[in-house]
Amino acid sequence: MQLRLASWNVNGIRAVSKKDDWKWFENSTYDVIAFQETKAAVEQLPESLTHKEGYSSYFASSVVKKGYSGTAVFSRREPIASEIELPDPAFQGEGRMVHLEFPEFHFFNGYFPNGGAPVTDENGNEVPGEFLRVPYKMGFFESFFKYAEELRKNKPIVVCGDFNIAHEAIDLARPKQNVKNTGFLPLEREFLDRFVAAGYVDTFRLKHPGEEGHYTWWSYKTRARATNVGWRIDYFFVSEELVPHIADAYIEKDVYGSDHCPIGLVLDF
Numbered sequence: 001m002q003l004r005l006a007s008w009n010v011n012g013i014r015a016v017s018k019k020d021d022w023k024w025f026e027n028s029t030y031d032v033i034a035f036q037e038t039k040a041a042v043e044q045l046p047e048s049l050t051h052k053e054g055y056s057s058y059f060a061s062s063v064v065k066k067g068y069s070g071t072a073v074f075s076r077r078e079p080i081a082s083e084i085e086l087p088d089p090a091f092q093g094e095g096r097m098v099h100l101e102f103p104e105f106h107f108f109n110g111y112f113p114n115g116g117a118p119v120t121d122e123n124g125n126e127v128p129g130e131f132l133r134v135p136y137k138m139g140f141f142e143s144f145f146k147y148a149e150e151l152r153k154n155k156p157i158v159v160c161g162d163f164n165i166a167h168e169a170i171d172l173a174r175p176k177q178n179v180k181n182t183g184f185l186p187l188e189r190e191f192l193d194r195f196v197a198a199g200y201v202d203t204f205r206l207k208h209p210g211e212e213g214h215y216t217w218w219s220y221k222t223r224a225r226a227t228n229v230g231w232r233i234d235y236f237f238v239s240e241e242l243v244p245h246i247a248d249a250y251i252e253k254d255v256y257g258s259d260h261c262p263i264g265l266v267l268d269f
Helices: 020-026 134-152 186-197 203-207 240-245
Strands: 002-009 032-036 056-060 071-075 081-084 097-101 106-111 118-120 126-131 157-162 200-202 234-239 246-251 263-268
Touching: 002 106, 002 157, 002 234, 032 106, 032 157, 056 081, 056 097, 071 097, 071 106, 106 134, 134 157, 134 186, 157 263, 186 200, 200 203, 200 240, 203 234, 203 246, 234 240, 234 263, 240 246, 240 263
Parallel strands: 002 032, 106 157
Antiparallel strands: 002 263, 032 071, 056 071, 081 097, 097 106, 118 126, 157 234, 200 234, 246 263
């Protein structure tokens, strides 16, 4: 049995659905499709965006702010169980996680927090390397990690989504210029070091070791996609028990419609 999984930060599901690029979803035959940054509650969406023929859908929406965050999963396979948000109440309310349990593994779709705006001193000057939401971001990662490790005792883990961290220098076009920017801070990268050390495998890097120039996000403001000045911050990680089942992992760089592009993972069982 082969399972094809996809993940895409759509940067607003209502906005992208109005573009020709939405045909990617309409024509998709992936077994599981995960979206991040949907920016909408289910009741705000037409049926065409909450249902896909042959699929079940699961939405996590922000209750703390409208038009913010949000995740969704469309699955051709009925999960054993489904869960919205992390169990820890401290990290609930922003719609950042959908968790489905399948016979072979636990599947997490996460829109992990970004670091937010820079911290400023009493004079209004930015404090280098400090950002308002980095403590929340790291707390969210720790809460997820603890939960995944607990579930992993009984079944492997697949986690995809926008991690808002470029792990290594190879994962962004301009690493030296970004060492004090959130998304490439030592503190953030160290978490992914620990995650990998605990036995979670970056599936794309496993299949494309040492290859440069592969990114999943490009700034709209600087029109960075035209020159491929990007960041690889969207991932499929699997716990190492699933490594023998990884058939392929890739980036769909030619799919537009968002400032991110989709990524894919193929598992054979």
